[in-house]
Amino acid sequence: MANLQVTSSSSTKPLIHAQNPARFMIECKLGAKASEFGGAAFVHPTTRKLSQACKSQAIQAVLASDKETHASSATNGSGLRGKLNKVVLAYSGGLDTSVIVPWLRENYGCEVVCFTADVGQGISELEGLEAKAKASGACQLVVKDLTEEFVKDYVYPCLRAGAVYERKYLLGTSMARPVIAKAMVDVAKEVGADAVAHGCTGKGNDQVRFELTFFSLNPDLQVVAPWREWDITGREDAIEYAKKHNVPVPVTKKSIYSRDRNLWHLSHEGDILEDPANEPKKDMYMMSVDPEDAPDKPEYIEIGIVSGIPVSINGKELSPASLLTELNDIGGRHGIGRIDMVENRLVGMKSRGVYETPGGTILAAACRELESLTLDREAIQFKDSMALKYAELVYAGRWFDPLRESMDAFMENITKTTTGSVMLKLYKGSVIVASRKSPYSLYREDISSFESGQIYDQADAAGFIKLYGLPMRVRAMLEKEKGNN
Helix, strand or coil, X not given: CCCEEEECXXXXXXXXXXXXXXXXXXXXXXXXXXXXXXXXXXXXXXXXXXXXXXXXXXXXEEECCCHHHHCCHHHCCCCCCCCCCEEEEECCCCHHHHHHHHHHHHHXXXXXXXXXXXXXXXXXXXXXXXXXXXXHCCCEXXXXXXXXXXXXXXXXHHHHHCCCECCCECCHHHHHHHHHHHHHHHHHHHHCCCEEECCCCCCCCHHHHHHHHHHHHCCCCEEECHHHCCCCCCHHHHHHHHHHCCCXXXXXXXXXXXXXXXXXXXXXXXXXXXXXXXXXXXXXXXXXXXXXXXXXXXXEEEEEEECCEEEEECCEECCHXXXXXXXXXXXXXXXXXXXXXXXXXXXXXXXXXXXXXXXXXXXXXXXXXXXXXXXXXXXXXXXXXXXXXXXXXXXXXXXXXXXXXXXXXXXXXXXXXXXXXXXXXXXXXXXXEXXXXXXXXXXXXXXXXXXXXXXXXXXXXXXXHHHHCHHHHHHHHHHHHHHHX
């Protein structure tokens, strides 16, 4: 078995050099068990807390290949479709990416460096991932923990902007793809790769999100998208291909849901969900309980916010990833954050998806409610109109577009006084605001009260109404004159 070397991003000095990766994983798993769904490995939020202590920021696990891997005839010359030297593949260990490894070697005569990102789905059973990568023919596996970067630099800006796609979607997958693709560009530079590859289909949005990031950060990299090139037409074909090439895969033909998990959400597609008339099965959900089964007693939580960014729960300051992890636990047990929607994909078709976003739903409600105190009417209306375009850009994979970056600068400035706290009541799937407080509140009780006040004279309203309604009055006068004629 290959050696496993784990290093911190801030130092090249090995933290752990395990001759036996199995021992390393036993020490780090702490009993946590990961599963794989549609090629995405994840752990329950409660088990994440156990494994968190065993992960260093920006883990990089490099697995050296066997001599026979290097000696493979597939990399000795040009492949069936041309020649590439080294390709960095977005790798999950799932069905699609497992079969892509031998396909790349066969068709492009290249070495394949598998890259796995932890954006909150959890890095678990790394030994198994190593075995899959080696059995598939990869020469190297690189694993990085991107959870804090994901939440701090991608989730929180979208949250501050109030970005929601088509009224419902909180952009869980859309935000995760650019941080993964950015890391792939970095790895490609580190290992001297001349190309990158992904396992996205030609019908989805993710192919666009990955490739626009590649174009933005390194236009010289070649991009290989096997699903747009090969003869495999579906999962059953991929399973048969894997069997013929002795590639281990984590699914069977009966595994029909396609799921994507990160720290922000869990998405479900496929099977009965492909018919919008079908109600999702109760046992499909994994991050949240059915609201009917949620506790009969409500739970109150206070979210602290500074300049539009969440910083604390019930007065306890937490890192971005830790805060979101805790809210996923809290919201999940109250059945918060279930969304069932038919959305318009970037490529033109409609698709039906079900999303679980317990912590994100809570945070979105808290930020929105605090803004009701700190932003005036014109600011809220303009911010909301910009949020629609912001969400469209993120959904379409234009994270590194100068327009989104410029809009983000506006969002940062307009929310600089959105500081305070919001108390929320969680009960059987609902998030209800209980209180809002801010030192920058524009709400004045002495003005808003129905009792007489010194600042607001109700008699002033008469003149305001006459001027505000003047265009309507003039139009009515004109229609009356025309009618008389």
